Amino acid sequence: MxxxxxxxxIATNALSKxxxxxxxxxxxxxxxxxxxxxxVSAGDxxxxxxxxxxxxxxxxxxxxxxxxxxxxxxxxxxxxxIVITTMNENDRQxxxxxxxxxxxxSSVTAQELVxxxxxxxxxLIYGVSADFIDIDSSExxxxxxxxxxxxxxxxxxxxxxxxxxxxxxxxxxxxGQNVKVNKQNYTVIGTMKDRGTIFFFNMDELIYIPIQxxxxxxxxxxxxxxxxxQLNDSSRDQEAVSDxxxxxxxxxxxxxxxxxxxxxxxxxxxQDLMNTVxxxxxxxxxxxxxxxxxxxxxxxxxxxxxxxxxxxxEIGLRKSIGASKKAILQQFLAEAIVITLLGGIYGILLxxxxxxxxxxxxxxxxxxxxxxxxLSGLVLALGFSIVVGLIFGLYPAKRAADLDxxxxxxxx
Amino acid sequence: MIELKNVYKEFVNGEVVTKVLxxxxxxxxxxxxxxxxxxSGSGKSTLMHILxxxxxxxxxxxxxxxxxVSSLDDDILADYRNKKVGFVFQSFNLLPKTxxxxxxxxxxxxxxxxxxxxxxxxxxxxxxxxxRKNYLSNQLSGGEKQRVAIARAxxxxxxxxxxxxxxxxxxxxxxxxxxxxxxELSKMGKTIVxxxxxxxxxxxxxxxxxxxxxxxxxxxxNKDVISTETLKGQLK
Ligand SMILES: Nc1ncnc2c1ncn2[C@@H]1O[C@H](COP(=O)(O)OP(=O)(O)O)[C@@H](O)[C@H]1O
Ligand SMILES: [Mg+2]
Numbered sequence: 001m002x003x004x005x006x007x008x009x010i011a012t013n014a015l016s017k018x019x020x021x022x023x024x025x026x027x028x029x030x031x032x033x034x035x036x037x038x039x040v041s042a043g044d045x046x047x048x049x050x051x052x053x054x055x056x057x058x059x060x061x062x063x064x065x066x067x068x069x070x071x072x073x074x075x076x077x078x079x080x081x082i083v084i085t086t087m088n089e090n091d092r093q094x095x096x097x098x099x100x101x102x103x104x105x106s107s108v109t110a111q112e113l114v115x116x117x118x119x120x121x122x123x124l125i126y127g128v129s130a131d132f133i134d135i136d137s138s139e140x141x142x143x144x145x146x147x148x149x150x151x152x153x154x155x156x157x158x159x160x161x162x163x164x165x166x167x168x169x170x171x172x173x174x175x176g177q178n179v180k181v182n183k184q185n186y187t188v189i190g191t192m193k194d195r196g197t198i199f200f201f202n203m204d205e206l207i208y209i210p211i212q213x214x215x216x217x218x219x220x221x222x223x224x225x226x227x228x229x230q231l232n233d234s235s236r237d238q239e240a241v242s243d244x245x246x247x248x249x250x251x252x253x254x255x256x257x258x259x260x261x262x263x264x265x266x267x268x269x270x271q272d273l274m275n276t277v278x279x280x281x282x283x284x285x286x287x288x289x290x291x292x293x294x295x296x297x298x299x300x301x302x303x304x305x306x307x308x309x310x311x312x313x314e315i316g317l318r319k320s321i322g323a324s325k326k327a328i329l330q331q332f333l334a335e336a337i338v339i340t341l342l343g344g345i346y347g348i349l350l351x352x353x354x355x356x357x358x359x360x361x362x363x364x365x366x367x368x369x370x371x372x373x374x375l376s377g378l379v380l381a382l383g384f385s386i387v388v389g390l391i392f393g394l395y396p397a398k399r400a401a402d403l404d405x406x407x408x409x410x411x412x
Numbered sequence: 413m414i415e416l417k418n419v420y421k422e423f424v425n426g427e428v429v430t431k432v433l434x435x436x437x438x439x440x441x442x443x444x445x446x447x448x449x450x451x452s453g454s455g456k457s458t459l460m461h462i463l464x465x466x467x468x469x470x471x472x473x474x475x476x477x478x479x480x481v482s483s484l485d486d487d488i489l490a491d492y493r494n495k496k497v498g499f500v501f502q503s504f505n506l507l508p509k510t511x512x513x514x515x516x517x518x519x520x521x522x523x524x525x526x527x528x529x530x531x532x533x534x535x536x537x538x539x540x541x542x543x544r545k546n547y548l549s550n551q552l553s554g555g556e557k558q559r560v561a562i563a564r565a566x567x568x569x570x571x572x573x574x575x576x577x578x579x580x581x582x583x584x585x586x587x588x589x590x591x592x593x594x595x596e597l598s599k600m601g602k603t604i605v606x607x608x609x610x611x612x613x614x615x616x617x618x619x620x621x622x623x624x625x626x627x628x629x630x631x632x633x634n635k636d637v638i639s640t641e642t643l644k645g646q647l648k
């Protein structure tokens with residue numbers, strides 16, 4: 001114990017005699033450790049953000065979405081302009097016949113300008129069935145959502161997202177006013193509560209129009225792009241996925257599942273997919289962090305080697321007056337640990353500062369970003385820095401310990 | 413205290429084998445003041461390094477206090493270097509940018525038993541450098557540096573001091589000063605072994621061993637050993 005304290009005393013003494021070199025090595029480690037701190041914390045925050053948003057959808061629904069068949073290139077084919085027109089209102093009605101599904105909504109989207117008394121805004125029209133408001137966690141602020149009857153009658157009614165309402169009407173009352181969409185008048189029957197940004201999309205910039213109105217009056221189409229169904233018994237989600245697949249295959253005349261022109265996913269499936277993605281991202285971040293630590297470690301090793309070469313005489317002298325191999329090894333390991341520990345502490349402080357900056361930026365852009373510092377993460381970073389110091393300090397220290405004192409002294 | 417029996421030492425560097433010591437037999441008793449003399453390259457330093465546990469022998473035996481040195485492990489040898497012997501080199505070998513006090517303290521750092529720092533001041537005082545103890549080693553004259561080296565060799569109160577050409581880098585006045593310090597230490601009972609090729613330095617010793625090409629060619633009592641009175645006169 002006494003020895004170890006002595007080793008650290010000798011080490012700090014030697015380090016303080018070479019301030020510049022010490023500073024530079026500490027700086028290298030500091031950058032490594034601070035990036036680890038930031039990466040780990042950012043990973044945590046992103047993961048939490050993603051899961052919170054997933055949870056905000058609820059867990060008891062099934063999504064059926066059009067998708068180009070695998071044989072024609074899958075989503076890639078779709079991106080290249082293949083439009084799938086087979087999914088439509090009939091599919092939704094058949095899905096609604098399933099005993100454990102009471103509600104389902106279809107959707108289409110369209111980009112249009114919406115205007116009111118000279119104010120114009122570019123928005124995304126979300127054409128949905130009336131069931132949308134019961135299934136989705138979006139809520140009405142003022143007025144009401146449209147009814148199934150209005151949908152069937154191709155009524156020209158619209159519900160405005162919060163940002164759209166504010167930009168067009170400011171503090172004026174919007175309910176009952178007529179806005180122009182695609183040169184037609186639509187009556188505002190409701191406005192939505194604040195929903196925020198979900199997966200990088202600002203939900204408050206949507207306007208909601210009955211799906212059939214959107215299909216017939218605006219887009220001139222018959223198909224939909226997705227059908228979202230709510231289960232009244234969430235334990236039957238896998239059964240629902242396969243039943244819906246069967247319905248869609250029958251309606252679309254598909255016998256070979258490889259030619260499916262849709263994809264059906266339960267929330268659990270989506271969660272699995274997300275886990276895979278988040279897991280991959282986390283792995284990537286860990287790899288990045290490891291690389292930056294190894295870079296820091298190699299830096300330490302380099303400087304320690306240079307130190308040993310430069311201090312051959314000192315090492316030889318210490319051995320000649322009674323330092324054992326063990327004592328020299330301890331001294332140089334202690335130096336490496338002191339350097340990495342200092343680098344670790346300053347690196348963590350710098351990391352916390354950078355995490356705070358990221359937090360400020362993320363919040364500024366409207367993300368529900370957490371300023372999260374996990375104590376275990378910090379302890380881990382610090383522990384890791386010591387381990388790096390030990391591992392990369394070991395070889396140079398061993399070389400120092402094995403120096404022949406006579407040869408070392410004679411060099412001077 | 414020291415016994416070398418038929419000691420050989422050779423250095424092997426790849427293909428090249430340098431035979432340096434060739435059958436050395438030597439006994440050194442407690443309290444002796446011994447000078448080892450010989451021309452440059454005759455193996456004096458090598459012998460000293462072996463005696464001071466800084467190097468090992470190729471064949472033969474080295475007994476220190478009746479212990480076979482070849483059988484001791486690195487930890488024990490380090491401890492011997494630390495406590496049993498003090499080494500003084502021709503080129504001083506002080507740590508640069510480091511104070512006199514810290515240089516003298518150095519062996520204490522590796523002494524597991526002793527941590528009493530008053531020994532440092534005592535050692536510095538015994539070589540008359542109290543007024544320099546906070547100087548950095550590079551601010552000293554050659555003679556002063558060698559006195560610091562002697563203080564460092566003394567700080568753990570060893571039984572024996574090895575000095576390898578301690579006056580070799582010094583002017584004659586500083587050389588006399590160093591030798592008179594060793595003379596004092598000898599009078600106080602320390603065993604002193606000094607290597608030199610100058611007879612002016614050797615005359616302080618009570619016994620002179622001559623070495624040529626790694627062999628001892630003579631080992632005699634020094635009849636012309638300098639008297640304390642003469643020494644005092646020289647120092648004035
Ligand atoms: N490590 C070594 N490797 C090879 N030869 C050496 C080594 N050390 C000393 N020598 C050789 O051993 C001989 C004796 O050296 P040394 O003991 O230093 O002599 P001295 O001190 O009497 O001048 C010299 O020829 C020297 O070159
Ligand atoms: Mg020599």
